[in-house]
Amino acid sequence: MRSEPTILHVDLDAFFASVEQRDKPSLRGKPVVVGGVGGRGVVATASYEARTFGVHSAMSTAEARRRCPNAAFLSGRFHAYRDASRAVMDLLRSISPLVEPLSLDEAFVDLSAAALPDLSVTSVSALGRELKQRVHEVTGGLSGSVGIGTSKLIAKIASDLDKPDGLVVVAPGMEQDLLRPMQVTVIPGVGPATAERLRRVGVHTVEDLEGLTEEELVRLLGKAHGSGLHALARARDDRSVEPERETKSVSVEDTYDTDHVDKRLLEALLDRQAAKVTERLRRARISGRTVSIKVRLHDFSTVSRSATLSAPSDDVRQIARVARRLFAELDVSGGVRLLGVGVSGLADWIQEDLFADDEATAVEVPDEATEAAIAAASRHRGWAPGMDVVHEAHGRGWVWGSGRGVVTVRFETAKTGPGRVLSFSATDPALAPFTPPEE
DNA sequence: TCTGGGGTCCTAGGACCC
């Protein structure tokens, strides 16, 4: 927690719905619901007019239609949201270089890096007002709610206090007075499951939460969540604004209007998703080592499977093949409601050839020994012997570390077909010919 | 016609290594 109110949180009001109303005057003043319009859709954003009918985000669209049959139901125009979001984020970055977007419609700004005469409540309040005015201008009429405080926690809670079109600045020293009477669910990270656990031990408000020791909270919620909540309950929060957060995973998933049972259809859908994921990896110039699938069954239970490759890949066929293999292990005879493919363990796409200059002591060995080494190493790594290794190398190189040294196997590219082993070398000549480890 | 899609972070257990 800082001594001055230097963290600002902006949240655009009913963002998707507001963009629709901005672009289509006939929708202004009327209930608008943006989200999935299919049989299994849910509401992403409801305009304030729709909210008066009890429609809110995450509600099923079917329920929303029941509550507000006259609303306009729209599936959304993401490029328009992205454009509006970009205008706002650019605006924020003109105020301070330290901007952390949380989503299209939300961001933290660190005002300690902004050009301000001082960081008094008066001064940051004036900045907040001006910001709201300029958000209105750069977006062609959208409003945002702004919260300013001495920490992320306080700024975020503050922006929610006077929605829509609000501005709340929490003066330094007032943090605990603000939090104590509130429900524990105002703390980001306290969702239904955590709230229920806390309720069972008689904790409803932040003040109640303060009554628990860190040990008690850790016992109840686990180490990270428990000690984190112990601090936040006391308004202790020194998380910094992180302008550049790296992507950790890329995924695609689809819920189908009816459950699918046809395995061949499902495999084709999986292939398509693998292609979409790969396309996004390539656009971002990244690749990934871990391929995951997600399957939601007819009863809404969800299973996931993943497999980690020896090297990062952005190869459609390889990712699709791994996805299919993982899928084949599952019993989906009851029907599949949702299917998804994801890639994590991301790395820069352009990989240096780590082994290019490492050949000084390299010793060439016969192909037979190479194949044996690959087979042994692949068993060692838990792969099916032989088959995946060549593809997984993806034209780079591949290292197997053992207690006795490092063995490098080089491949030609796998893009034009199954790769071929080009050479085999060891950093220590004593290792060649390589002896496969015992099973 | 209950329950999206894109993510992040955490936990727990097992394998493996030293």
Next chain:
DNA sequence: TCTGGGGTCCTAGGACCC
């Protein structure tokens, strides 16, 4: 061939957020 501890990696699932 007895016992153990720590660290890392991997996998599956869960909670949470917008």
